[in-house]
Amino acid sequence: MIELSHIHKYYNPGTVTEMCLFEDFSLQIAKGEFVSIVGSNGSGKTSLLNIICGSIPIERGSITIDGRDITSMKEYVRHQKIGRVYQDPSKGTCANMTILENMALADNKGKPYGLGRSVKKSRIDAYKEMLSSLNLGLEDKIHTRVGSLSGGQRQAVALLMATMTPIEMLILDEHTAALDPKTAEIIMELTEKIVREKKLTTMMVTHNLRYAVEYGDRLLMMHQGEAILDVSKEEKKALTVDDIMGTFNRISVECGN
Amino acid sequence: MALVISVLEQGMIYAIMALGMYITYKILDFPDMTVDGSFPLGAAISTVLIANGVNAYVTLPISFLAGLCAGTLTGIIHVRLKVRDILASIIMMTALYSVNLRIAGRANLPIYNFDNIYDNPVMNAIFPSGMKMVQPVVIIAVIMLLMKFLLDSYLKTKSGYLLKAVGDNETIVTSMGMDKGKVKILGLAIANGLVSFSGSLYAQQQRYFDASMGVGTAVIGLASVIIGMSLFGRVNLWGYTFAVVLGSVVYRACVAVAIRFGLQSTDLKLVTAALFLLIIVISRQLDRQGQRRVQKNLGNDKEEV
Amino acid sequence: MKKKIMMMSLSMILGLSLIGCGTSDSGSSDTDYTIGISQFAEHPSLDNCREGFLKGLEEEGIVEGENLTVEYDNAQADISQASIISDNYVSENVSLICAIATPSAMSAYNSTMNTEIPVVYTAISDPVEAQLADADGTPAGNITGTSDELPVKEQLEMIRELLPEAEKIGIIYNTSETNSVSTIATYEELAGDYGFEIVSKGINTTGDVEMAAADLVTEVDCISNLTDNTVVSALQTVLDQANKAGIPVFGSEVEQVKSGCVASMGIDYYELGKQTGKMAAKILKGEAKASEMNFETISEPSLYINTEAAKNLGIEISDDFKSGAAEVFDSIVVDEE
Numbered sequence: 001m002i003e004l005s006h007i008h009k010y011y012n013p014g015t016v017t018e019m020c021l022f023e024d025f026s027l028q029i030a031k032g033e034f035v036s037i038v039g040s041n042g043s044g045k046t047s048l049l050n051i052i053c054g055s056i057p058i059e060r061g062s063i064t065i066d067g068r069d070i071t072s073m074k075e076y077v078r079h080q081k082i083g084r085v086y087q088d089p090s091k092g093t094c095a096n097m098t099i100l101e102n103m104a105l106a107d108n109k110g111k112p113y114g115l116g117r118s119v120k121k122s123r124i125d126a127y128k129e130m131l132s133s134l135n136l137g138l139e140d141k142i143h144t145r146v147g148s149l150s151g152g153q154r155q156a157v158a159l160l161m162a163t164m165t166p167i168e169m170l171i172l173d174e175h176t177a178a179l180d181p182k183t184a185e186i187i188m189e190l191t192e193k194i195v196r197e198k199k200l201t202t203m204m205v206t207h208n209l210r211y212a213v214e215y216g217d218r219l220l221m222m223h224q225g226e227a228i229l230d231v232s233k234e235e236k237k238a239l240t241v242d243d244i245m246g247t248f249n250r251i252s253v254e255c256g257n
Numbered sequence: 258m259a260l261v262i263s264v265l266e267q268g269m270i271y272a273i274m275a276l277g278m279y280i281t282y283k284i285l286d287f288p289d290m291t292v293d294g295s296f297p298l299g300a301a302i303s304t305v306l307i308a309n310g311v312n313a314y315v316t317l318p319i320s321f322l323a324g325l326c327a328g329t330l331t332g333i334i335h336v337r338l339k340v341r342d343i344l345a346s347i348i349m350m351t352a353l354y355s356v357n358l359r360i361a362g363r364a365n366l367p368i369y370n371f372d373n374i375y376d377n378p379v380m381n382a383i384f385p386s387g388m389k390m391v392q393p394v395v396i397i398a399v400i401m402l403l404m405k406f407l408l409d410s411y412l413k414t415k416s417g418y419l420l421k422a423v424g425d426n427e428t429i430v431t432s433m434g435m436d437k438g439k440v441k442i443l444g445l446a447i448a449n450g451l452v453s454f455s456g457s458l459y460a461q462q463q464r465y466f467d468a469s470m471g472v473g474t475a476v477i478g479l480a481s482v483i484i485g486m487s488l489f490g491r492v493n494l495w496g497y498t499f500a501v502v503l504g505s506v507v508y509r510a511c512v513a514v515a516i517r518f519g520l521q522s523t524d525l526k527l528v529t530a531a532l533f534l535l536i537i538v539i540s541r542q543l544d545r546q547g548q549r550r551v552q553k554n555l556g557n558d559k560e561e562v
Numbered sequence: 563m564k565k566k567i568m569m570m571s572l573s574m575i576l577g578l579s580l581i582g583c584g585t586s587d588s589g590s591s592d593t594d595y596t597i598g599i600s601q602f603a604e605h606p607s608l609d610n611c612r613e614g615f616l617k618g619l620e621e622e623g624i625v626e627g628e629n630l631t632v633e634y635d636n637a638q639a640d641i642s643q644a645s646i647i648s649d650n651y652v653s654e655n656v657s658l659i660c661a662i663a664t665p666s667a668m669s670a671y672n673s674t675m676n677t678e679i680p681v682v683y684t685a686i687s688d689p690v691e692a693q694l695a696d697a698d699g700t701p702a703g704n705i706t707g708t709s710d711e712l713p714v715k716e717q718l719e720m721i722r723e724l725l726p727e728a729e730k731i732g733i734i735y736n737t738s739e740t741n742s743v744s745t746i747a748t749y750e751e752l753a754g755d756y757g758f759e760i761v762s763k764g765i766n767t768t769g770d771v772e773m774a775a776a777d778l779v780t781e782v783d784c785i786s787n788l789t790d791n792t793v794v795s796a797l798q799t800v801l802d803q804a805n806k807a808g809i810p811v812f813g814s815e816v817e818q819v820k821s822g823c824v825a826s827m828g829i830d831y832y833e834l835g836k837q838t839g840k841m842a843a844k845i846l847k848g849e850a851k852a853s854e855m856n857f858e859t860i861s862e863p864s865l866y867i868n869t870e871a872a873k874n875l876g877i878e879i880s881d882d883f884k885s886g887a888a889e890v891f892d893s894i895v896v897d898e899e
Contacts, residue, residue, distance in 0.1 A: 080434030092432070094425040097418070105418045109433045113415040162432070263649030263673075267642065354766065358737060365740040367668060367693035369702060389676055463645055464672045465692075467665055468738035470641050477642070512643070516635060516650050526638070 002029040002169060002201060007051060007061035009044075009225075021047055022225040025061075029218075033232075034195055034202045036212040038244070039222030040251055045205045048222070049171050052203070054078045065168050080110045083162030083200075085155070087174040092158025095147030099138060099157060102146055103127040106161035130160055134190060152183035156190060163194050170195065172204035176211070184208070188215060209248065213241050223251045259390070264513045266394050268506030269401040270458045271477055275485070275505045276408055276498055277324075277451035278478030283486065283497070285424040285444045287335075290346040290475050294353025295327045295449040297471035299456030301360040304368050304466035313374045317400075317457055324453025325446045327353060332442030350471075357468060364468040373461040374400075393462060400458065404451065405498050411447070420444050452478075480533055481505035487540030595624060595658070595846050596631040598651030600670055602663035603639040605791055606817045607831045611662050611685050614832035618839020624846060639791075641665050648673035658682060658846055660838070661707075663791075664692055664740060671705050680845050680852035683707030684838040685831065687741035687789070689857045699856035706845075706855040708838045710741075710789060712814055713863035714748045716827040717786065718756045720865065721812055724825065724877060725784055730759045732782035734774045734800065736792040737764040745788050771796035772803070779807035786812045787823065797821060810875050819866040822894045824877060826866050830888070834860055864888035 009022040021044050029035055039045045050056040052063060054075035062071045070078055085092050093102050104119040107127075124142070131139040134156045138149075146154055155175060163170060172191065176184035192215055195202050206212050212219055219236055221229035221244065229247060231239055274296060281289035299320035306316045327349060335345035358364060372378070375393040384392045411417045423430045423440040430437040452474070460466045485504020490497055515528055599615070601608055612634070616626055624630050633651065637644035648670040651659050659674065659681045661667035667683035671694060674681055684707050689695040694702050721731065733749065735742035746762050753760045761782050763774040771793060778785065785804055787793065793800065801822045804811045813823030816830050837858060844850040865887040871894055872879050884890055 074436070076431045076434055076436050079432050084432055086428070091426065091428045094422045094429055096425045097421060101418060101421075105415075105422055105429075105433065108415050113419045113433075113435060115411070115414045115416055117413060118415045118418045119413070259653035259673075260646075260650050261653075263646060263653070267646070271642075354738075363740060364738040364743060365664060365668075365692065369671070369693045462672075463641070463669065465668050467641055467668075469639070469665075473640060473642075509646075513646055513650065516643075516646055 001031050001066060002052070003027075003064045004052070005062050005064075007063075008059045009047065009051065009056075010059055013059065020225070022051075022058075025225060027220075027227065029201060029203065031066075031201055032199045033218055034200075034216040035204065035218045035220060036216035037203060037205045037220045037222060038207070038209060038212045038248065039220075040248070043222040043251075044225045045222045046173060049084075049173050049203060049205060052078075052169070053082060053084060053171060081168040082171060083165075083167045083169070084171040084173065085158050085162050085175040087177045089151045089154040089158060089178060092161065093146045093154050096145060098143050098145055099131070099149075100124070100127065100142040102157060102161060103130075103142075103164070106164045109165045130164070131157075133193075134160065150183075152179050152187060155179060155183075155187050159187065159190060159194065163198060163200065168201065170200045170202040172202065172206075174205050174207060177207055191215070209241050209244055213239055213244065219244070221247060221251075260513055260517065262391065262394050264509045265506065266397055266462060267459075268509035269394075269397045269502070270455055270462060271481060271509065272401055272455075272502040272505035273404050273458065274452045274455035274474065275478045275481035275501050276405065277448035277455070278475070279482050279498065279501045280408075280420070280444055280448040280451070282479060282482055283424075284421055285441060285448075287424075287441070287445065288343045288346065289331065289445065289448065290343060291327060291331045291349045291353070291445070291449055292452045292474045292478055293471040294350040294357065295324045295452045295471075296456040296459070296474040297357045297466070297468065298323055298327055298353055298360070299453030299458075300460030300466045300470050301357040301366075302453075303457035304366045304460050305361055307368050307371045307373065307461070308366065313372055313377065313461060316461075317374070317454060320457035321450045321454040324456075325450040327453065328446035328449030329442055331449070332438075332445040335445075336438035336441055354468070354471075357471075361466050361468070365465065366467075367465040368461075369464050373464065374458070375462065397458065397462070401502065404454070405502060408451070409496060409498055416443070420447075477505075477508065480529075481508050484508055484533070484536050487536050491543070594629050594631070596633065596654070596656045597658045597660060597842070597846075598633045598635070598648075598654070598656045599660045599662065600644060600647045600651065600666045601634070601636045602644060602666040603791060604636055605794065607789060607794070607815055608662050608685055610817070610831035611835040611838070612660075614835020614837075615660055615662075615684065615839040615842070616835075617832070618836035618841075619843050619846075620839075621836070622840055622843030622847075624843050637666060641669070645669040645673065652677055652679060655679070658842055660684070660842060667694060667705075667707070668692060671703060674704065678704070681705040681707075682838055682842045682845065682852065683857075684834060685710045685789075687711050688744050691740065691744060695857050701853050701855065701857070704851070704853045706841065706852045707857055708834055708841070709857055709859045710829050710831070710834055711859055712745050712748075712789065712829070713827055714745065715752055716863050717812065717814070718749075718752055718758060720825060720827045721758070721784065721786065722756045723883065724879070725810070728758070728783035730761050730782040732778040732785045733760060733762045733788060734765060734771060734778060734785070734793050735762060735788055735790045736766060738766065739790055739792065742788050742790040742793075749786075765792065768792055768796045772799045775800045775803035779803050779809055782809065784810045784812060787814050787818055787826075789814050789829075794818065797823075805874070808875060810871070810877060813866070816864075816866050816889065819868045819871075820891055820895050822868065822871050824868060824871045824875065825879075827863050828866065829860050830864055833864075867891070868894065870894050 004027045007022045007025040011019045011021060037045045051058055062069055100119060128139040136153055136156055176187050188211055218232035220227045281287045302320050302323050303316035307313055331346050331349040334340050334348060335342055375396050419430060419435060419440050423437050427437045430440055481504040482501050484507055485500040489500035489503045511532055599612060601612060626632050635647040637647055644666045652673045659670045659679060661670040661681055661683045663685050667686055670681045686709055689709055690697055694705055735746055750760050763778050765771060765774050797818060801811055810824040813819045813826035815828040819826050845852050866889050867884060867887045868891045870892055
């Protein structure tokens with residue numbers, strides 16, 4: 001279980017431009033839960049992910065995973081148990097390395113990167129199998145530089161890399177936003193498949209209200225550092241895009257959007 | 258013939274330095290000026306040790322270690338003290354100037370009367386007397402190839418992959434649960450180790466150390482890497498490292514040709530600069546053509562995600 | 563494919579041009595000589611040395627354009643260049659290499675080590691320190707030449723005579739120039755004998771000279787110059803600062819006096835070059851071997867005086883003193899190259 005308790009986060013603390021983002025914000029996410037998060041710009045949804053990953057510091061409060069306090073843990077240490085896929089497909093992979101090299105790199109996550117050979121012949125078949133599960137034909141292109149793949153292909157590889165090793169949490173940061181609608185659809189289906197297969201605790205920020213409604217066990221709507229809507233289970237299943245569109249429009253108008 | 262041998266000797270010695278620059282410039286994308294100090298660092302250490310009776314071969318790993326320390330310090334200044342990359346390396350380069358003078362004890366230290374790695378009883382026994390002229394070039398080639406293959410195999414290790422990744426995309430290193438700062442420091446350390454090692458080979462080939470030996474090292478290294486990658490990188494015979502080695506030899510050859518053809522030495526740098534520019538422009542032209550071709554080929558793939 | 567061909571042809575052109583020339587010139591008969599002059603940096607003293615060297619050869623009947631072909635290369639103060647230059651001479655199998663200044667001499671010695679080509683050097687302060695000669699002056703190999711060691715003792719005597727009240731002499735030098743470091747040591751050793759104290763300021767680049775000079779002029783009664791390449795390049799800066807403070811600058815060779823130093827007990831590099839040229843002529847004619855000739859120094863230092871510089875600072879120079887000078891300049895000529 002992931003628990004954020006009494007989080008306080010200010011931007012530019014101590015200056016005239018000081019801005020309060022979270023004030024006494026708390027959130028609990030159960031193990032294996034798939035949460036989709038929507039909200040207007042500046043509502044704090046991406047900041048929330050950054051706080052969990054340790055990419056930005058917080059002023060007060062604590063973050064625990066399965067009772068283990070990670071508040072003061074460095075970003076890179078937290079990532080040993082967190083998988084993250086970014087909006088920008090180039091962030092989740094190495095453009096100048098081949099698919100095989102990228103997979104080998106990710107395969108070692110959580111272990112020391114020593115002087116052993118990175119690509120183990122015995123693992124290549126396993127990589128190919130994972131790639132073929134994407135149904136993109138990438139298993140035949142393992143020696144291709146990732147940089148020459150399309151955005152969707154790269155994002156699929158990034159998703160695979162983020163979930164290859166045992167992780168406590170998967171963070172999806174608008175990971176379909178930079179893709180065309182058709183590709184986004186394919187990536188979303190892949191995400192669903194992987195999350196369900198591996199029973200991953202997942203937080204997905206998205207701008208696409210339909211995805212937020214269709215996927216995930218729980219839906220959060222963020223506004224000005226607060227979760228103004230939090231529905232789960234049966235209640236979420238009954239939810240339609242139109243239902244949340246109303247709420248969303250209302251807060252957007254408030255923000256002047 | 259002697260000039261060809263000289264070009265090969267110097268080209269291959271500088272190639273090891275260029276391999277270091279390949280790590281910082283091409284892999285880490287770090288403009289590292291430390292090399293102007295770490296190259297003479299290796300030279301200073303090995304000449305002092307040799308002058309004090311230490312076996313010439315033993316001075317090679319010691320020089321490598323010294324360069325490793327210099328690179329680590331540049332890395333720490335950049336990563337931990339958050340000084341901009343080029344500035345951090347210039348600070349280190351400046352400091353090394355004095356350090357080198359301290360190590361050597363003076364600005365110019367000859368070792369004419371001592372055995373070196375090219376000229377010693379063991380090597381003289383191995384090589385027949387008729388091969389005296391090529392003895393150093395063969396020894397340099399063996400050492401240079403050894404370093405190249407060591408670097409190649411290092412870049413295939415897990416640690417090597419991380420190094421490649423950090424220059425490519427820092428975020429992914431964090432995503433892999435590793436400290437990207439440490440990886441950068443490691444890269445700078447290895448790079449300067451190679452540079453210092455090369456300085457040691459150079460001082461022994463020239464049989465002296467001079468405090469001004471390092472001036473322009475970064476430029477030579479950069480030119481070698483860029484010429485190598487531009488001319489030979491796309492063919493990729495034995496990897497990019499081999500392209501860098503060739504680049505270093507070609508650069509030396511250019512300088513030698515310029516001197517050979519009685520070019521006014523005043524104009525030498527200008528001609529080198531012009532040649533350098535020409536190679537970069539041609540290579541970019543070829544790149545563009547290549548890209549157009551790739552785009553044409555990829556045009557069909559666009560549909561499938 | 564096109565790229566491959568282009569790349570390969572480029573490498574071949576480079577390779578062939580190197581090999582091709584290596585074999586072309588060979589036929590140097592008994593009376594025709596080809597020599598290579600490897601000069602380390604562009605600099606009036608060293609240029610004088612080169613001209614003197616050719617003059618020395620000429621006086622011995624070896625004349626450029628008649629029975630002598632001269633190849634001249636300047637390393638522009640780049641050591642890797644210096645070694646390519648001497649390697650090039652070796653591949654052309656020249657009759658003799660003349661190396662001007664220490665790094666060029668060291669490179670030339672290294673390049674010719676396994677050959678029969680003799681090296682004659684000049685403008686080296688301390689050939690023993692550079693291991694080009696043994697402590698007793700005998701050559702370390704097939705190499706000999708002339709040293710431009712400064713006559714420090716005579717210089718100190720001269721300063722004492724011109725400035726009876728002076729106590730402190732300032733010297734600016736580049737810490738990485740071996741010649742300067744060893745000369746400073748001599749200065750410090752001998753200064754006490756004449757009641758002087760030496761204040762030295764170490765610098766690294768021409769850019770540092772102005773600050774060092776501005777600082778130094780406040781501490782000392784006069785400045786004495788070495789043959790330090792870095793400082794000599796910025797001599798005008800030193801003179802400016804000294805003139806502002808109203809203290810004299812003493813030079814170390816004739817060019818410096820011409821351009822505004824009050825006086826110098828120093829070396830005429832042209833003469834030094836000439837002496838070197840004569841040594842080279844003996845070697846070329848087969849009268850002597852470089853490996854058997856001890857290096858030489860200028861036996862009598864010459865006095866140079868610039869009366870205008872002295873007058874500007876209110877220093878009286880007696881006619882008696884003037885009569886001992888090799889040359890007296892009555893104006894300041896800033897060398898325009």
